Amino acid sequence: MDEREAFSLGPTRQLRRRKAVNRVMELLMVTAALLAVAALVLVVLAVVSRGYKAISWDFFTQPPATGFFDSGGGIANAIVGTLLLVALGAAMAVPVGVLGALYLTEFARPRVALALQMM
Amino acid sequence: MGAPAAPTPRRIVVFGRRRVSDRIGDGALYGVTAAAAVTAVLVVGLIAYELVKQAWPAIEEFGLGFVTSRAWDPVKLDFGALDFIYGTAYTSFLAVLIAGPLAIGIALFLSEIAPRGVRGVIGTLVELLAAIPSVVIGLWGIFVLGPFVSDHLGPFLQRTLGFLPFFKGDPQLTGYLPAVIVLTIMILPITASVARELFLSVPDDLEEAALALGATRWEMIRGVVLPHTKGGLVAAVMLGLGRAVGEAIAVTQVIGDTLGIHVSLFENGDTLASRIASQYQGAPDELHIASLVYLGLVLLVFSLATNIAAQLIVRRFEFQRIGAD
Numbered sequence: 317m318d319e320r321e322a323f324s325l326g327p328t329r330q331l332r333r334r335k336a337v338n339r340v341m342e343l344l345m346v347t348a349a350l351l352a353v354a355a356l357v358l359v360v361l362a363v364v365s366r367g368y369k370a371i372s373w374d375f376f377t378q379p380p381a382t383g384f385f386d387s388g389g390g391i392a393n394a395i396v397g398t399l400l401l402v403a404l405g406a407a408m409a410v411p412v413g414v415l416g417a418l419y420l421t422e423f424a425r426p427r428v429a430l431a432l433q434m435m
Numbered sequence: 436m437g438a439p440a441a442p443t444p445r446r447i448v449v450f451g452r453r454r455v456s457d458r459i460g461d462g463a464l465y466g467v468t469a470a471a472a473v474t475a476v477l478v479v480g481l482i483a484y485e486l487v488k489q490a491w492p493a494i495e496e497f498g499l500g501f502v503t504s505r506a507w508d509p510v511k512l513d514f515g516a517l518d519f520i521y522g523t524a525y526t527s528f529l530a531v532l533i534a535g536p537l538a539i540g541i542a543l544f545l546s547e548i549a550p551r552g553v554r555g556v557i558g559t560l561v562e563l564l565a566a567i568p569s570v571v572i573g574l575w576g577i578f579v580l581g582p583f584v585s586d587h588l589g590p591f592l593q594r595t596l597g598f599l600p601f602f603k604g605d606p607q608l609t610g611y612l613p614a615v616i617v618l619t620i621m622i623l624p625i626t627a628s629v630a631r632e633l634f635l636s637v638p639d640d641l642e643e644a645a646l647a648l649g650a651t652r653w654e655m656i657r658g659v660v661l662p663h664t665k666g667g668l669v670a671a672v673m674l675g676l677g678r679a680v681g682e683a684i685a686v687t688q689v690i691g692d693t694l695g696i697h698v699s700l701f702e703n704g705d706t707l708a709s710r711i712a713s714q715y716q717g718a719p720d721e722l723h724i725a726s727l728v729y730l731g732l733v734l735l736v737f738s739l740a741t742n743i744a745a746q747l748i749v750r751r752f753e754f755q756r757i758g759a760d
Contacts, residue, residue: 338651342548348540349549351559352627355620362579363571390512415471423465424472432472 452751455637486732493725503728507694514726516733521696523706530618535672538623542630563622576617581608603699609691612700617685622675629671631662664750673745680738683708709736
């Protein structure tokens with residue numbers, strides 16, 4: 317090893333290696349994030365590009381056509397059904413969930429709370 | 436409370452001055468909240484009870500041998516769960532194997548290295564991935580992913596890694612591979628967002644101390660962030676596993692709905708949840724239905740075990756961390 321290198325303030329080989337490792341790892345993290353975003357974009361694009369033609373006012377406000385071979389009609393029944401389900405489900409689950417959580421944090425002894433939490 | 440506070444507010448005095456309505460309110464609140472907690476437990480219990488009751492004909496007929504039997508013959512009325520248990524374990528395990536590191540990478544990117552502006556945008560986008568309903572991902576699996584796998588990804592894997600048993604045979608439109616990809620996409624956001632919360636909970640002091648000592652960012656992550664969050668990360672991954680195990684519809688749409696135990700990712704198969712979803716409405720026979728419910732029971736045990744294991748692991752790591760101080 318010659319003298320100039322020994323006293324050099326520039327990065328040593330070890331530091332360069334550490335920095336390279338750091339670079340590679342950061343790159344992997346960025347890639348991971350980009351992959352997730354790519355998945356989102358791919359799914360949304362595929363659905364929109366295949367589905368946009370069917371979207372119209374009637375599609376949302378009409379029930380499906382009744383005859384087996386009739387085309388047309390909409391998904392009004394499915395929308396109303398979804399809303400009903402969600403509303404009823406929330407009406408039942410929210411009080412139980414919130415009050416149950418209150419019990420867990422305020423009243424239950426630690427052991428009981430632990431057991432309940434598991435459920 | 437209405438009365439002015441006494442100079443030395445002893446407990447008894449305070450209680451004595453409580454208004455009647457408060458005293459009743461306290462008791463009532465206790466009652467109502469306890470009832471809610473009991474209801475939650477009761478629901479779990481009722482579901483388990485109902486599962487056992489509905490599955491009883493199958494339990495009587497096949498006993499525990501159901502779990503190790505490979506039969507699923509609606510004509511001869513001979514049923515078993517092994518193929519579906521295998522399918523569930525195989526696809527979920529692979530999905531977690533891919534999604535776990537990816538999710539941790541995303542979370543590290545978002546919490547440690549992304550610039551402020553990018554952080555919010557990417558974070559929101561990743562969370563939006565969780566908002567896509569599973570049926571929609573399944574549809575995408577049928578229309579886009581299936582053809583892509585059978586025409587491009589499959590042949591590519593066959594050419595480059597064909598010597599591995601995982602890529603034997605010919606890629607098809609459905610099978611384990613699309614199922615694993617769909618599951619990976621579905622468990623990625625939940626795992627990533629839990630991991631991100633964990634990384635954000637690491638004290639800044641520790642991180643900055645590591646950087647001040649000359650560590651690179653990766654060394655700081657490996658030396659400080661990851662050890663600090665080990666237990667939580669295991670739980671985050673288990674959470675993903677739980678979701679993968681229970682996912683029904685999206686898997687049904689892409690896995691091919693066939694019996695079989697294969698190593699090759701190009702083969703068709705089926706999972707517990709997917710079999711229930713695809714056959715329940717068409718099942719004409721009592722024993723067939725009971726067998727499907729029995730599958731559900733196996734699934735419940737499966738996911739309960741995952742959940743409890745996750746919580747136990749978390750507690751152990753928690754203990755280690757506190758104990759080490």
